Amino acid sequence: MMTSTTKFQSPVIPRDSDGFVKSFTLSSYNCPEASAARTFFEEYGFVVIANVYTPEQCNDTISDIWNVIESLVGQPLRNNEQLWTQEFWSRTGIVHEGIIGDASLWTRQILLNRQTPALHTAFASVLGTENLLVNQDRYGMFRPTKEHPERSTMTNLHLDMNPWLYIDKEDNSHQLETLSKLRYRSDDDWITENNEPGCAKIGELHVQGLVNLADNREEDGGFWLVPGFHKYLTQWADDHRDLSHCYGHYNQFIMIGRQHIPELYGAACHISSRAGSAILWDQRTMHGSRANQSQCPRYAQFFKMFPADHPAMTLERAEKRSKAIMAKLQAVNIDPEADLTPLGRKLFGLAT
Numbered sequence: 001m002m003t004s005t006t007k008f009q010s011p012v013i014p015r016d017s018d019g020f021v022k023s024f025t026l027s028s029y030n031c032p033e034a035s036a037a038r039t040f041f042e043e044y045g046f047v048v049i050a051n052v053y054t055p056e057q058c059n060d061t062i063s064d065i066w067n068v069i070e071s072l073v074g075q076p077l078r079n080n081e082q083l084w085t086q087e088f089w090s091r092t093g094i095v096h097e098g099i100i101g102d103a104s105l106w107t108r109q110i111l112l113n114r115q116t117p118a119l120h121t122a123f124a125s126v127l128g129t130e131n132l133l134v135n136q137d138r139y140g141m142f143r144p145t146k147e148h149p150e151r152s153t154m155t156n157l158h159l160d161m162n163p164w165l166y167i168d169k170e171d172n173s174h175q176l177e178t179l180s181k182l183r184y185r186s187d188d189d190w191i192t193e194n195n196e197p198g199c200a201k202i203g204e205l206h207v208q209g210l211v212n213l214a215d216n217r218e219e220d221g222g223f224w225l226v227p228g229f230h231k232y233l234t235q236w237a238d239d240h241r242d243l244s245h246c247y248g249h250y251n252q253f254i255m256i257g258r259q260h261i262p263e264l265y266g267a268a269c270h271i272s273s274r275a276g277s278a279i280l281w282d283q284r285t286m287h288g289s290r291a292n293q294s295q296c297p298r299y300a301q302f303f304k305m306f307p308a309d310h311p312a313m314t315l316e317r318a319e320k321r322s323k324a325i326m327a328k329l330q331a332v333n334i335d336p337e338a339d340l341t342p343l344g345r346k347l348f349g350l351a352t
């Protein structure tokens, strides 16, 4: 049992001889490797699942990221690195975090990727149920910075939740109220949906994820986290109540500067992984991204999956959610019957 005098010690992450973090290859939900992956996840607060996207899917998705960037910037530039300037990038999304799109993105590729069976198997294995819904989110792209340090993103640690509400609430009424009010009229509603993990006393498991679309090494920047932090969050939040005043009371996104938590910045590790690998992490794990320092871009797609039978998924909310998704599918000519699989229709909440 951790007490307020317990000092947090981050476990050392196992890596292979190429420096990539140990990964698991899953043949199905509940295969022996899936239970090993789940054990790893419980210990470290994250797990890497290999071969979730095929090489072709990675290439198609990178190409889609460039389609989005070029449509936001208003001109072709993928083949001319001279044009990857601050001025153009200021139009692409949340530039200092390397996020493409301001809220959710709705291209054909980003949507169809969400029904990838191996991605579902990865989330199902960690969440312990196959009955899941998938969220709607964005892409990540970090420009190479070796010759252009001004193109660097901000190395950061954050939580996609409010840790003080999480430890103080007696039940999940705040989560239920926030989620059941969602109308999905604004793309921001999908971010709100992601960032309500309830309270510590109820202790729901919430799992976020991403797929790296190109080999992602430490020098390329990208996803990093504080291993084992999920077990320490409640103590940390209680010990750092002074920081809560820097944020709105109901703020769902808490980014904390190095000056406040130098020990966590010191403990955070880059989760290096190969192209097509998914990284899944416990939402309570302090995480974020490191800046790129190489000549290679970093490309990723972000996700969350959660149990379809969650108590906050009221009939009314489910109807509004599926209506909003249907409109987005239609806008990119995705026919749910022809283009989505039975698994895809379930994940999008469209199956009757």
Ligand SMILES: O=C(O)CCC(=O)C(=O)O
Pocket: 097, 098, 140, 160, 208, 210, 222, 223, 224, 287, 288, 289, 300, 302
């Ligand atoms: O991999 C990244 O760029 C950061 C992802 C992240 O922090 C998030 O999705 O919450």
